[in-house]
Structures are given as C-alpha cells and as structure tokens.
Amino acid sequence: MLKTIYAYGLRRTEINDTWPLADVQQCVVDLVRASLKYTSRKCWSRITTELRAIYTAPTVEAANYCSTSSSRNGNRNTRR
Template identity: 45%
Template sequence: VKIRDGKVANRPIYVALAVTVDGNRDILGLWAGDGGEGAKFWLSVLTELKNRGVADACMVVCDGLKGLPDAIGQTWPEAVVQTCIIHLLRASFRYAGRQHWDAIAKALKPVYTAATEAAARERFAEFAQAWGTKYPAIIRLWEQAWAEFVPFLAFDAEIRTVICSTNAIESV
C-alpha cells in the first residue's frame, strides 16, 4: 500500500491470521514493512504476538519470507512450518520462460497432490528429470523448500486444501 511517512512510498503490509482448533478465525495483527524484513523483524513480530497471549502455534503457513521459519522455530519450537504451495509455484515460474509455465504447473501438480511424502519425492524426481537441465534453479528452489513443503502431506485431502496456502490471508 502507499504510506505517507514524510513522503509517499509503497510498503508491504503483513497480516497474521489465526485459525483456532474450533475453526474460528481472528486477525492477530497488521505490520507495515520497511524493506528490512529479515529474521530480526519476524522475531519481533512473533514475540509481540506471544507477549499478547499467543502461547503456542500448531502450524504456521507462510509464503517463503526470509527469516520467518527461523523466527517461528525460536518463538514456538513445536510449531510446524508450512510453505504456501501457491507461492512456491509462483516462485518456480520466476525461473522459467513464460511459454513453459503451463507445462511446469502441470508437471508439478503430481508433486504437491501426492498421497505421501515418498510419493511426492518420486514425482519430484520425475519432474527434475524432465525439467532439471532446462531449469535447474526450479529444482534447487524445491529442494531448499522441501522441509517446509511436505508437512501438509501428512493430512487428509480435505485438510490439505486449508493449510497448503496463505489464500485465507490474501482474501482478508
């Protein structure tokens, strides 16, 4: 959004949305970013939430922001960090030619819809074999994000659709 702070500048607004075990949704806060949103920024945000009463988090779905998974681990050590699948796909497209986006999306779908982590790894190996020589950066991206990509695969398909994305926040 455009924010006036001496001068008008575009700044990101970060939203923390909680969903309780009962299914109730609550916006925990909004923060205006200033360009320095590393681990220190995220640790201050999460510490603020913890000090305001968020004692624990079961799962935190985030969109690959640098430093956020580390800050989550420091604040709530038992929390599971899940990368937003849609953001992971969008990040993949940054490394590919526009003419290949549809084919890459179709080739990655079996990876994130696999029944188990082992099946996802097999489908990813197939994807890597087909696209790895043309787009090795996409392969590295998924390999680096793998630990935060797979947690939702342990859940049933109905639950996966809720926890695989930050779309709930984007619709606020």
C-alpha cells in the same frame, strides 16, 4: 501440543523462534510462484502441472515418484 502454521510472508526461522515445536508449511501457490521465477513463461503451463503434483503429494515417496517420472519424460525445451 503441536501447531501447524501456514507461513504467509513469514520466514521459517521467525516462526520457529516464537514456536519451536511448530510445523511450518507454505501455501502451494507461493511455492509454485517462487519456482516460476527461474523458468520461461512459455513453459509455465507444463511446469505448474508437474509442480502441483509434487507439492500436493500425500507422502515424500509420492513426491519423489512424481519428480522422477517428470524427469524421465525429459525437458523438451532444452537448447542443444
């Protein structure tokens, strides 16, 4: 029997030690918060919109498409 575990505050290794066949998923909110640690606050609204599309994509191919389409738009806030 395959179990899906939503990891809130647990490490993937801790869960896999207990349930080796479990599918471990993290909450989208936790993933976005972790990503925002490395960005400027003024970019958060644009970044969260793009990350939400990537993290909630139904397939890996759809997530890759979202990722490449956002990178094609370019980062308008880079310093030169």
